Amino acid sequence: MTAIDPLLSVRDLRVSFALDEGLVRAVDGTSFDVLSGQVLGVVGESGCGKSVTMRAILQLVERPGRITHGAIRFRRDDGIVDLAQLEPRGAAMREIRGGEIALIPQEPMAAFSPVHTVGEQIIEAILLHSHRWQAGRALSRREARDITVGLFRDVGISMPEQRVDAYSWQLSGGLRQRAMIAMALSCKPRLLIADEPTTAIDVTTQAQVLALLRDLQARYDTAIIFITHDLGVIAQMASYVVVMYLGRVMEEGPVDDIFHAPKHPYTQALLRSIPSLHGKTRVALPVISGALPHPFNRPTGCPFHPRCPDAMDRCSAAVPKPMPVAANQLASCFLHHDEAEP
Amino acid sequence: MSDVLPDRGPPGPLTTHDASLEARGPLLEVRGLRKFFPITRGFLQRTVGHVRAVDGVDFTVEEGETLGLVGESGCGKTTASRCILRAIDPTGGQILYRTRAGRVVDLANLPQAELLPLRAEIQMIFQDPFGSLNPRMTLLDNVGEPLLVNGMKNRRERADRVAELLRLVGLRPEFMHRFPHAFSGGQRQRIGIARALATNPRLVVADEPVSALDVSIQAQVLNLLLELQARLKLTFLFVAHDLSVVRHISDRIAVMYVGQLVELAPTDALFRQPQHPYTAALMRAVPAADPRVKSGDGILGGEVPSPADPPSGCYFHPRCRHAEARCKAEAPALREVAPGHFSRCHFAGERVF
Structure with a gap:
């Protein structure tokens, strides 16, 4: 798509879960790129495969889930490695996971162990990946603790020297999420995956955490994949947006084009259906008819066609390829295909 | 609207036959509602303090309208709604409800036997459609x-x-x-x-009815609620944290902060000119679903104080950029600053927040 080599390149990724009742294709041919220093927003409703895609990148897909196809090419200092081919528990993956690619999970309460202080857990991560701070020799515990205190200060935790020795359950929701961000940054990652990082917290705290992430992103120039269902958060955080539905990318493009010139019927419908702070009140909102199909009953062809106002005969027969619709903007919809093309 | 009582005294005696309200008053009138939860410590479970979850809330709900109750977690909106349903017993205050028969009863003090027939009139929609x-x-x-x-x-x-x-x-x-x-x-x-x-039912209390739903489904359910309200002449108490959803569905909105009502106004007036700094900050904190509108100015610092140990004076003063010495010393009362527009701020009506 661009001349610059992407930091991460996901190509035709497929992840499926073999359940007793049948095969669930959670991710069904997803492709996208993340450039260095870019904030990529991934938006979609539940079941669209956004979280499973991120777990696949980190090789954290749990059984009976399996990456069945595709490549996840990640650029490291010594060349490009396909994460999909790496052994999930192997040394290389363990080096990348937490070190070069870090995760900010949705629920920091569940992510921190309640029986160790948050400081201990971050120090452990720093010691495990200590060469990312100090090439050649291992860091001492004291040094790791100093780094942790510095990180706490960076993420805006007051009284960092004391808070390092707190347990996660002693911190408020906002502080806990800040500590989680400090943990994710503790190994100077090249790529940060933020999976609904503000969904579980209140709106005024969310505003603080979003401002912090924007600030840290500018300071460290870390690439961020920002996953959320909240279109407002996407609009404020991302520079490039990927819209997913039922395991596939429906549309992708620069944030301004996605919000002001969406080309895929799903993106258009999604944007219309949210109540705004300025629209007319107490009137019927435009809706996307129908419901998300059951995972065992994926529609044939374009996954959105049963709910799509613009559906045509060919939509149920074949899966549309992503087509360029504007500069850097792609839509996977037959509306943007030539008639002759299959 | 003039019957909202801004200054709350100690709750009066049980008034199940308040003659002044027998005439067509509001469907529901909440006066000085309080719910405290004890904090216990030690083997003997000695009470060492109270969480003032709802701390003197007054509002009315007119028949056929939707009153939105909005606030962040821990503000007491859910506790207040549960008191109205008598799912929990309030510590103090009155919950005056006008029954189908036209009688005004105080739900706060009603014995279970008399409450039972009213349960059919007051119903609830829950947040979690799975649980x-x-x-x-x-x-x-x-x-x-x-x-x-x-x-x-x-x-x-x-x-x-x-x-x-x-x-x-x-x-x-x-x-x-x-x-x-x-x-x-x-x-x-x-x-x-x-x-x-x-x-x-006549009154439906809906506690976060769309927050667990996807965006595309949320719109369907909001539309359904509006349609049902018009068809069945329902009255809604709509409890939610999402400002844009509350704005969309409500005729009037009550904003809560640390167990108190800080602002109550018709929806349009509230959004046109919020009369409490907390309401204004809450609106600014909502990320705009438009990349050309940059949100994030005037982000509220600090955190919501604990309802077990609220600050002195105005509960919002430690986080408020308009705060002055007076705000720390003196608790503001909820007062009417414009017709139907109530605010619990010393500077409401004088300043633009």
Whole structure:
């Protein structure tokens, strides 16, 4: 798509879960790129495969889930490695996971162990990946603790020297999420995956955490994949947006084009259906008819066609390829295909 | 609206026959509602303090309107709504409800026996469409249970009513023999609404009814609620944290902060000119779904104080950029600053927040 080599390149990724009742294709041919220093927003409703895609990148897909196809090419200092081919528990993956690619999970309460202080857990991560701070020799515990205190200060935790020795359950929701961000940054990652990082917290705290992430992103120039269902958060955080539905990318493009010139019927419908702070009140909102199909009953062809106002005969027969619709903007919809093309 | 009592004294004696309210007053009038939870410590569970979850809340709900109750977690909005339903017993205050028969009763003090017949008139829609339906019961039994409790013993009769209710919420009547697991989140929320409507309620308390739903489904359920309200002349108390959703559905909005009402106004007036700095900050904190509008100015610092140990004076003063010495010393009362527009701020009406 661009001349610059992407930091991460996901190509035709497929992840499926073999359940007793049948095969669930959670991710069904997803492709996208993340450039260095870019904030990529991934938006979609539940079941669209956004979280499973991120777990696949980190090789954290749990059984009976399996990456069945595709490549996840990640650029490291010594060349490009396909994460999909790496052994999930192997040394290389363990080096990348937490070190070069870090995760900010949705629920920091569940992510921190309640029986160790948050400081201990971050120090452990720093010691495990200590060469990312100090090439050649291992860091001492004291040094790791100093780094942790510095990180706490960076993420805006007051009284960092004391808070390092707190347990996660002693911190408020906002502080806990800040500590989680400090943990994710503790190994100077090249790529940060933020999976609904503000969904579980209140709106005024969310505003603080979003401002912090924007600030840290500018300071460290870390690439961020920002996953959320909240279109407002996407609009404020991302520079490039990927819209997913039922395991596939429906549309992708620069944030301004996605919000002001969406080309895929799903993106258009999604944007219309949210109540705004300025629209007319107490009137019927435009809706996307129908419901998300059951995972065992994926529609044939374009996954959105049963709910799509613009559906045509060919939509149920074949899966549309992503087509360029504007500069850097792609839509996977037959509306943007030539008639002759299959 | 003038009957909202801004200054609350100690709650008066039990007034189940308040003559002044017998004439057509509001459907619901909450006066000085308080709910404190004890904090206990030690082997003997000695009470060492109180969480003032709801700390003197006054508002009215007119028949046929939607009052939105909005605030962040821990502000007491859910506790207040549970008190109104008498799912929990309030510590103090009055909850005056005008029954279908025209009598005004104080729900806060009503004994269970007298409360029971009123349960049919006041119903609830829950947040979690997965946890609020019994997975072992078919829709017929789930939706029909309130009918059974209220004396509809004939199964055929109940089945007819359930079919009617399912049609009302946009589901096929044939679904009544299926179990909840066969339905998606949005469909389950419709089932929950059908169940709430089974007894022909007048007042429906909806606690975060769309927050667990996807964006595309959320719009469907909001539309359904608006349509049902118009058709059945329902009155809604709509509790939610999402400002844009509350704005969309409410005629008037009450904003809560640390157990108190800080602002109450008609929806348009509230958004046009908020009269409390907290309301204004809350609006600024909502990320705009438009990349050309940069949100994030005037972000509120600090955190919501604990309702067990609220700050002195105005509870909002440690985070307020308009705060002055007076705010720390003196607790502002809820006062009417424009017709129907109430604010608990010393500077309301004088400053633009």
